[in-house]
Structure formats: structure tokens, C-alpha cells
Amino acid sequence: MNSRERVLTAMSLSEPDKVPIDFGGHRSSGISAIAYAKLKNYLGISSGDIYVYDMPQQLAIVEEPVLEAFGVDTIEMGRAFMTDDAEWKEWVLPDGTPCKIPGYIKVRKRDGHWYLFDDEDTDLAVQPKGALYFDQIHFPLMERGIEHDDFSDLEQIITNNMWSAYPSPGAHIPLDDAGLAKLAAGARALRQSTDRAIIGLFGGNLFELPQWLYRMDNYLMYMGLYADKVIELSEKLCELYLRNLEKWLGAVGPYIDIILFGDDLGGQTGPLMSPAMYREYYKPYHKTMWMRAKELADVKVNLHTCGGLDPLLDDLIDAGLDAINPVQISCTGMEAEYLKSKYGDRLCFWGGGCDTRDVLPLGSPQEVGRHVKRQVKTFSQGGGFVFQQVHNVQADISPENVVAMFEAVRD
Numbered sequence: 001m002n003s004r005e006r007v008l009t010a011m012s013l014s015e016p017d018k019v020p021i022d023f024g025g026h027r028s029s030g031i032s033a034i035a036y037a038k039l040k041n042y043l044g045i046s047s048g049d050i051y052v053y054d055m056p057q058q059l060a061i062v063e064e065p066v067l068e069a070f071g072v073d074t075i076e077m078g079r080a081f082m083t084d085d086a087e088w089k090e091w092v093l094p095d096g097t098p099c100k101i102p103g104y105i106k107v108r109k110r111d112g113h114w115y116l117f118d119d120e121d122t123d124l125a126v127q128p129k130g131a132l133y134f135d136q137i138h139f140p141l142m143e144r145g146i147e148h149d150d151f152s153d154l155e156q157i158i159t160n161n162m163w164s165a166y167p168s169p170g171a172h173i174p175l176d177d178a179g180l181a182k183l184a185a186g187a188r189a190l191r192q193s194t195d196r197a198i199i200g201l202f203g204g205n206l207f208e209l210p211q212w213l214y215r216m217d218n219y220l221m222y223m224g225l226y227a228d229k230v231i232e233l234s235e236k237l238c239e240l241y242l243r244n245l246e247k248w249l250g251a252v253g254p255y256i257d258i259i260l261f262g263d264d265l266g267g268q269t270g271p272l273m274s275p276a277m278y279r280e281y282y283k284p285y286h287k288t289m290w291m292r293a294k295e296l297a298d299v300k301v302n303l304h305t306c307g308g309l310d311p312l313l314d315d316l317i318d319a320g321l322d323a324i325n326p327v328q329i330s331c332t333g334m335e336a337e338y339l340k341s342k343y344g345d346r347l348c349f350w351g352g353g354c355d356t357r358d359v360l361p362l363g364s365p366q367e368v369g370r371h372v373k374r375q376v377k378t379f380s381q382g383g384g385f386v387f388q389q390v391h392n393v394q395a396d397i398s399p400e401n402v403v404a405m406f407e408a409v410r411d
Contacts, residue, residue: 003073007197007386008257011300011322011348015383019376019409022350022388024062025074025199026260027054027168028304028326029351029388034132034395035402036060037097042399043069050099051088053078053168055107055116056125056134058093059392067196070406074386075196077256078170080186094132095395105166118165125162132395136162141213146222146229151236158240161212171201175244180251187255199302200256202248204241204289206234206282207263207273223277230281238285242292253297258323261289266307269332275311283319290320302350306391308332310339317346326391327352329375336378349379354389354405360397365404372408 001009001017009016024030031039033052040046043066051061061079062072082088088100091107101107106117112129125134140160141149159165170186173179191198210219210233223230249259263282265271271278290301302323303316309324310333316324328334329352336352352375354360359371379385387409393402 002195004195004197004257007073008300010383010386011258011302011350013345013348013382013384015380019380020073020197020386021071021406021409022074022386023067023070023072023406024060025072025076025197025388026201026302026304026325027057027059028306028391029074030054030059030062031393031402032132032395032397033058033060033099034093034095034097035393035397035399036062036066037093037099039399039402040066042403045069050093050097052091052093052099052101053082055101055105055166056136056162057392058133058395060099071410073196075190075194075198076170077187077190077198077200077252078168080170080190081173081182082169094127094130102166102169102172104172116162116166118160122160124160124165134162136212138162139213139215139218142215142218145218146210146214146233147226149229149233151233154233154236155240157213158209163212164209168201171203175247180247183248184251184255187252191255197257198255199258199260200248200252200299201260202245202293204245204261205263206237206285207265209237220272223273223281227280234281234285238288241289245289245292246296249293249296249299253299256297256299258302259293259297259299260302260304261286262304264304264306265312266305266309266328266331268307268330270308270310271312272307275315278312278315283315286316286321287319294320300348302348308334310334310342313343313347317343321347323348323350323386325350326388328390330355330357330390336375340378340381344382344384348384348386350386351388351390352379353387353409356390356392356394356397360389360401360405361394363401365400368401368404369408369411372405373411376409 006016006020091101114127116125124138127134300322308331
């Protein structure tokens with residue numbers, strides 16, 4: 001099998017010739033730019049620069065020599081864009097490592113802290129001195145609240161936050177005629193250049209986006225106080241997302257294999273809402289978007305959703321989900337054996353291959369290897385598994401442990 005066939009076979013819940021591997025195929029399977037610089041040095045790779053394509057999380061583009069070294073079977077559609085070095089500008093990572101960031105990023109330093117700001121000169125996020133990541137500090141609808149909101153300016157306001165204002169390369173292209181033509185051409189060229197499975201990042205966040213607008217504590221309170229307004233907002237967001245989905249998949253649909261949606265629904269001990277709330281507030285709209293995506297293109301639907309999800313998985317599968325990532329195995333009800341036995345015939349587990357909370361940062365390379373082998377053996381039986389570590393490799397992870405992790409996958 002080639003890489004694309006390997007990934008799609010696993011996503012179809014059949015067993016491929018070997019375990020497919022994702023590394024950097026989306027914004028939650030990658031690596032901190034600080035850790036990536038150390039990894040390249042450890043591997044003896046001196047070509048290229050350190051390109052930070054996700055500014056809030058400080059994620060690096062995983063380059064071809066690293067993808068080849070680890071036998072990676074995936075690639076993110078965004079790699080088709082911003083291939084000209086003139087589209088990037090110089091910056092420095094928190095540990096002093098020089099890097100490049102997208103030219104459209106608006107960043108400035110004040111009193112030793114870095115700030116992301118928008119066209120209106122509003123500070124959206126801060127990376128405090130000594131910190132590794134950016135934190136959102138501007139919530140555009142926090143003062144207005146949801147109780148009397150008519151959502152008439154929703155389309156204009158949703159980009160006024162850290163996560164939406166600075167999308168990753170590819171997602172920065174507007175969905176007008178010129179932009180759609182550029183997206184189609186780039187995606188087509190990427191598909192012609194690789195047999196890796198191509199992942200298109202769409203988003204479509206229903207539960208998270210209101211948190212970026214109102215602030216998380218406020219929105220969770222609204223879910224209990226103003227059910228009708230929460231449902232109305234989900235309806236409005238779904239309508240907006242469907243319009244964009246029609247345009248976007250019309251351009252890139254023939255050239256991608258997986259469409260990635262996002263909504264962090266879980267916490268350490270379980271979902272951040274009751275199953276009843278999920279069914280009322282989000283499931284109808286997730287189902288509408290996911291089924292429409294499958295009507296528009298021959299794609300598999302993958303959802304990025306952190307945390308403990310067991311009480312929601314039956315509903316997510318019923319809504320049309322093909323795979324979840326990053327499969328946070330340290331959470332309640334997310335143990336590999338349990339998930340595989342209960343859902344393995346209905347859902348692909350894209351992740352859960354290595355615990356990044358305790359094992360990857362604290363274990364020896366030998367301990368990492370043994371852990372990965374156990375996870376892979378459990379999840380891969382009968383197919384329905386794509387290897388990735390649980391979320392991104394963080395800045396403090398040693399290159400020795402990263403290498404040990406990937407060596408164990410197919411050992």
C-alpha cells in the first residue's frame with residue numbers, strides 16, 4: 001500500500017499493511033518549534049529553517065526529511081501554500097532560536113511581552129516574558145453577553161479573537177473567486193506531488209467558538225441559563241459554516257482525503273457537558289455539517305476533540321463521525337482496551353499512540369518504546385487506527401524520546 005491507501009484503509013476500519021503514521025498532519029499532531037529545532041539537530045538535518053505556522057501554539061512545519069525519517073503517511077493541505085520564503089518574516093522563539101513566521105502575523109513586543117494584534121490595533125493575545133505560548137486576552141462579546149444578542153454581526157465578529165484572526169497557511173486565503181481558484185490550484189498540485197493522505201483543516205467549531213467570543217466561563221454559564229440562545233447561536237454558526245463548506249470543498253474537495261473539524265468537548269474526567277446538552281445544543285448541527293461534507297466530496301470526517309468522551313461517542317458516531325483525535329488516553333474512560341472493545345468496529349482512533357502527559361516527557365527512551373508498542377498493539381488490531389501521539393509534542397520533550405516513539409510504532 002502507499003501512504004494514502006494505508007490511511008484510508010485504517011479509516012475504513014480495515015487492517016492496512018502496516019500502521020499508518022501521522023506527524024504534523026494537523027494542528028494537534030505536530031511539534032513545538034523549540035522541540036523541532038532540537039529534533040532536527042539530533043537527526044543531523046541542517047537544511048531548511050524553522051517555520052512556525054501556528055503562532056498561538058508555536059508549532060513548526062514538519063519538513064520532508066523528517067517526514068521521510070519517520071515514515072509519515074499524512075500531510076496537511078496547508079503545505080501547498082506559502083512556499084515562497086518572501087511570504088515569511090524573521091522572529092525568535094522564547095529560547096532564543098531564530099525562526100520564521102507567516103508575513104501576515106501582526107506581532108509586537110512591549111515591556112518584555114509579545115502581543116498579537118489586529119487591524120484595529122487591539123491586542124488579541126499575549127506571550128508573557130518567559131512563556132512558551134500565546135494566551136487569548138480579548139473576548140469581543142464578553143461585555144455584551146448572549147441573553148439579548150441577535151447575532152446580526154456574527155460573521156464579522158468571529159475573526160476578532162486569537163484563534164480565528166491568525167489562521168494557519170492555506171486557511172488565510174479568502175473564499176472569494178480568486179481565493180477559491182488559488183486554493184484549488186494549490187491543493188491539486190499537492191495531490192499530484194505526493195501519495196500521502198491529505199488532510200484539509202476546516203474547523204466548524206460550535207462549542208469552542210462561543211468560548212472565544214464570550215470567554216469560556218461565561219459561555220458555560222449561558223448553557224445552563226439561556227438554552228434557547230445557545231441553540232440559536234449554534235444554528236447561526238452552522239448556517240455560516242455550511243456556506244463556507246460549500247465554497248471550500250467545491251475548490252479542494254477533489255484533492256483531499258480527510259476533512260478535519262474541531263470542538264474540544266471533554267475534560268480530564270469526562271465531557272464538559274451532559275450527553276443531553278450535547279444532543280440538544282450541538283449534535284444536530286455537527287450531523288448537518290458532517291453529512292454535507294460527505295455529500296460534497298469523497299472525504300472521511302475526523303474530529304479533533306480533547307478529553308474524556310466516552311459518554312458522547314455513540315452520539316458522535318451517529319452524527320457521521322469517522323475518526324477522533326487525539327484520543328486522550330489519560331482521561332477517564334479513554335483507556336485503549338476499553339475504547340477498542342466498545343467502539344472499534346464503528347470508529348477509527350486517530351491518536352492515543354503515546355501519552356504526552358507522563359510517558360513522553362518523563363519516561364526513558366526504553367519506557368517510551370514499551371508504552372508505544374502496547375498502545376499500537378491494542379489499537380491497531382483489525383484496523384481502525386492511525387498512530388499519533390496524544391496532541392502536540394511539547395517544547396520540553398527530548399529528541400531521543402521522539403525518535404524512540406516513532407521507532408516503536410513499526411518495530
